[in-house]
Amino acid sequence: MLCVKRKAIFLFMPSEIWLVMRLTAFLLTFALLQVSARSVSQNVTYSGKNVPIDQFFSAVRQQTGFAFFYNDQDLRSARPVTVELRNVPLEKALEESLAGQPLAFVIKGNTVFITPKKMAPVLSPAALAIEPPNEVRGQVTDSLGNPLAGASVVVKGTRKGTSTDAAGSFRLSHVGENATLLISFSGYFSREIKLNGKDYFDIVLQRNNSPLDAVQVIAYGTNIQRYNLGSVSSLTSEEIAKQPVMDVLLALEGRVPGLSVSSTSGAPGAAVNLQIRGQNTLSSSSGLGLTLPFDQPLFIVDGVPFAPQNRNTNLYRTMGTPSSTPFNDQSILNAGLSPFSSINPADIERIDVLRDADATSIYGSQGANGVILITTKKGKPGATRLDVYVKSGASKATRIPKMMTTQQYLAMRRNAVISDGMGSILSPPGSNDPYNQKSYPDLLVFDSTRYTDWGKEFLGGEAPFTDAHASLSGGTQTTTFNLTGGYTHTGYSYPGGFADNRVSANAGFHHNSSDHRLVVDLSTYYSYDRNNSSTSSLSAFALPPNQPDLLDGNGKLVWLYKGIDVVNNPFAYLKQSSDIQSYNLNSNLKISYQLLPGLNLSSGFGYSKYNTRQYNANPSSSYNPTALAYIQSSANFGNTDQETLIIEPQLSYNRTLGRGKLDVLAGGTYKKNSNDQTTLTGTGYSSDDLLGSIAQASAITATTHSLQYKYAAFFGRIGYNWSGKYLINLTGRRDGSSNFGPGRQFGNFGSVAAGWIFSEEPFFKKALPFISFGKLRGSYGTTGTDGIAPYQYQANWGPANASSTSPFQGVIGLQPLNLFNPVYSWAVNKKSEAGVDLGFLKDRIVAGLSIYQSRCGNQLVQYQLPIQTGFFGVAANLPALVQNSGIEITLTTTNIRTPDFTWTSSFNISFQKNKLLAFPGLETSPYASTYFIGKSVNTMVGAKYAGVDSTGAYRYAKGKGGYTNRPNFLNSVEQGGDGYFLPNTDPKYFGGLNNTFSYKNFNLSFFLRFNKQTGQNYRAGIYSSGQYPGAMSNLPAAMAGHFWQKPGDQASFARPITAITPTNIGVYFGNSYYYFSDAVYSDASYIRLQNLSFSYTMPDSWLRKARVKNCVFTMSAQNLLTITGYELGDPETRNLYSIPVQRTIVAGLSFTF
């Protein structure tokens, strides 16, 4: 009957919502079952005559679950009890049964302490008169207004006391009017409150300074490091604020153990690659509809999943896309613009990075690569305050490669022409030949005394940086709000006035009913970002240094010089604009209701929409008139819509159980994600001025791409903290993902973790008193990953690619899109971890050590295939087992703490090791020459460089002795080939060191970041292009004078060539294999002064005069100095031809009104 009625009500709702409601209904049912279980144990029903008092206590214990503590001797003087109790609250029950007894009781938490009554004072009539039967109530919260449950409230000088309930409330009766309450809570400074006749108190406890008591945000809740069993690291707004970065991911660089962060380019808003604890999966290639390695962590912003797979937001090329070759920038969209550039770092309260199984297993199939939780700022109770800051400064490219002078360059070019056997072109009549002049204009036509530093011309500019932010917040204990607005402007160091502009707004509302049972939290984030640049990150610094002017007096592109076609004019690319606008809405509503003390039903409703509109214009005025014959002006219009809906009903329950605290969480997740892309390309415009409208194009092609993803799960967590000493935590999740084929959609994941705070053991306290805290912890669990495009389990056909084909006889043909594999499923990552956290000298020194191992098996990858199968790969599970293991050490110290001066330091270092443990059938698989058992998955085999031979060609060691220009590196030496292992490019260790000094109103901090690694050097960039030294592009000055010229030369670079001729064929071969040899690897370790920040807080006297509450002057610098042996380019991006990493220096003022 009931069912029918419900159906009727929900008849018009989509079935999914209906299902979610059923899910909620189920949880509610579950809650109510719990309610009935709990309600009987609150009160006492008992009747008995002359019952021995200890028997009475044990009956009450059974009913209520409250433990009783007493001394047997004290009970001897007690009389048997005669009571008749019907559903009486515990406190009343005890009062009644102990009336007239020589015993008193105190309830602390879920424990009843029975003590002998101090007879004399009570019997004093005077005392009785002073002590009225009054009652004191109150609530204990932290400075953020969060109720503190289980805080102890004791009447000073007595044993009378209680502890706060889940809402932080307490109630004490028979407290003297002038008594003093002592409120204490672990991790917070204790407070004393004089009653002075008042009977209600809102008590705010300040957190004490032990880093161990800093709050950490974990999955569906919070914890403090002291009790947390998971591996969680946090970055707070204070540390973010010091860093003038546009993308908050860059603020994480070096700060979090186990998290490697690297920017792909120095362009504002460029993509940032993240990886937590190493590469888990074998294949990091594209092809599954994803453009990045899918070892990206799961990102959650205010409870809503954000930026799935950290995918780029651009659909077409933009300046942020690093180029791999100097002039022919055809690189695919393997990097681009970061989705995180749409979040203003100033709006972020904290970022928590979850790494191990205990922290991530509750995310099930999405947690395999770690989870990053981002929490935006919320309002705080108190007077309404207005915070405003303005920062301004500039960025400048660092480590721009120094290129050859004209003299060096022309010498190298002449050398090349002579090695080709074409020396005759250098003097008349050869030099007068128009064909030669066209082919070698730099040698024969351009002014040989002219010199332009193209690096300075294009990259040497200063890019302005401006950041302004205002926030209004405040509220009462029950309702708080915050409203912020921000504006960030970041320029490009290129000429052309390119910039990234961002406007952001954040609104938060928090309300709790006065009884604290209903809590409503709403946060909404909206931002608009416009990144306006060019379609290419062209590396103009490789232009010949004697290249004539590229612009004429009127700013028009120059294409002809003395009748010779210039061909490359980088300013042309600057006229091809790429305009990307992103609109980001992220909203989450969380409603929580306390059904009973300790039992909360809540649900989060999250919605996010990320919309990108890209417009790339290629006007005909930007093309060489020569090319205009066959290239038309065109315009690209791209639209991406990403929408996520998430509903997460939860039920949480906590109570004291025995001497411990039990926390239970059960919940469900429903998530729906859709991603729609549309691209339109228009050509045949009658004028460049009309490019902005697709309607003006005479020919249009369109592509659409649509992905749908649905996910549903149940999860649970049980945590038990026994007496602050023994901790255990269990999590589990069963989830299903639409990315998998029928029958393979569901997976189970779980973790178990345990900890022992040994420093709480009395014997330990006695033996090693200087150790203020010590915890051993361990966890083991499973996580998965479903980072794969949907529909790979069936053979899909779609319209023939509109940009590379045309309709045939008026019909758009169909083409197959993928190989199908009906049987792939989750990759499973088994993570185990052991750790120790230590505090010394009252936690002035806190150290942490984690040792972890994760083994990812049943690898879900794009299984590589030879193209004879039709495709490059197929979605499949590999039997490969990849192990990532490592050690992470953190150290936080307060070195000096005096009233005026403090010096604190924090340090982290991570060691990582990646290893392929097993791969059955490797020898006969397509991976036979790619992966090696026992080696890192990033290990490659290549040629062994052995210098320059007597003909000026690179040579390589042969496996069987001797040298060759054409090594057979595919086969290892054991297999009879010339292949050797190339250097391992995994970082060996990395980390950071932060020091903060404050003296009176001054604050200074610096942060050093380091990374020990081997990586590709600049020579990889030069030899990857297929354009070998000698061609018409400039080379780094470091190479000048080191080219082979004649037999007997001890040269480090092969003879330059411009063409393949029978005489220089050996050089050509040698060049072709150079990129595949160990010669393009070198040490890429570095120490970087990542951040230097200084602030001065204006003195109070000044502030009072100016009627401001606070005013701070700040100066900060990012990427100030790099110490490295890396020869050219940046050791972080390791790409000679991408936009160099920027150094940013800003100064600012912030006010609080």
Add this chain to the structure above:
Amino acid sequence: MKNKQSTTNLYLAWTLALVLPAFSCKKLIEIPANAPGNIVTSQVFTDSGSAVAAVTGIYSGFMGSFGSFDFPSGAITLYTGLSGDELGYTGTGQSSQAFFQNQLLPTTQNISDLWQGAYGSSRLYQINACIEGLSANKTLSASLKNQLTGEVKTARAFFYFNLVNLFGPVPLVVSTDYQINNTLPRSDTGLVYQQIVADLTDAEKQLSAPYPSAGRERPNLYTALALHARVNLYRQRWAEAEAAASKVIDAGVYHLETDVANVFFAGSAEAIWQLPPGGGVFNPNMVTTEGYLFVPDMIYTQVPPYVISDHLYAAFGTGDERLTNWINTSTDGVHTYHYPAKYKRSYSNYSSPAEDYMVLRLGEQYLVRAEARAEQNNIAGALDDVNTIRERAGLADTAAATQADMLGILMRERQLELSCEWGHRWYDLKRTGTISTVLGTEKPGWKPSAAYYPIPLNQIKLNPRLTQNEGYTQ
């Protein structure tokens, strides 16, 4: 007692928590059966419209995009022209130089692109998928199924014919099952030819004489026969080659264009298979890839990137209309350059009549039959056919006394008539065993092993059972 009940409730709740997801989760994660705009194989071949679209999708992919050249669109002409003795190169691009100098490496990107251009998803894979999909379907009409199957089998034969002639033995992929295909080794050329013949034989049974659609853009019976005639010539099945070529010549459908200038125009009377240039919005003027490749478009310079080699140029006799019509000249003021101009429409000059991309034409059939007749010692018959071609080129009739003379004349005639067209010259030098004699004198640094292109290194890496051709490091 109450406690007991609450425990029971608790168990019940947990049981529900574990059982419930099984009912509801499946529905929660339901998504539509296909992504928007996509269909699965079984749907493709149930509807005649989509089945035709699946087959014509192969032809859409033939011509590639603007300016790109690929296995079926210009790459074979260009690469074999450079490797052989038809083309020279004026630029500095190292990949073109590598072809010209016969110094290819297994790492050369163009080689791996060429391989992919034959085996890729819209090429042999799609052909195989169509054959499988058509044969599995029971709702399409038999005539449509036959027509479409015959078309794709002809296309498959065409791909394999070119593959064996470029690379020698190649993996013979005839299904879509990647679990079989990913480890296929290279098959003997004999086996590949067997498959080609089988496909063409089937196609001849399945195809009918009329073209299935407007123009000569989709294969008909004679397309299969014409290719079959060529394949038989390569296999030295002279009588069969003659018979097949005769069927095409005598069909009454095709006629030699009287003016050689008109041979490559759209609607050419001698076209047997002729595809419209593709390329979508970037190619609104319908320029063939070869027109784009060879005709110099530069405003400031008239240097064409690829020039007719001196050997080829010298081979033309005076008065040969093919020299004046199929080869054009440009100059930069000092030098004179000759470039291939069978296709004249370029991106800057598309005023000439529309051109379609010629895959098979009648002119070749005369030469196939002539050679087959000559090999069967029918000198008179051979002369008939050769002179038909010569007359059309404005040349006087030739005569031959011996079979060897006749074959010599034929080779020269093939060199001229089929110059810079689909690799004919390169293939002819190889099948007649004269490549090292000819190129050894014409090209310094010639090695016999350069007659076959290397197997791409990245493919050997992915399929360790692939072997490398002789003379290459890997």
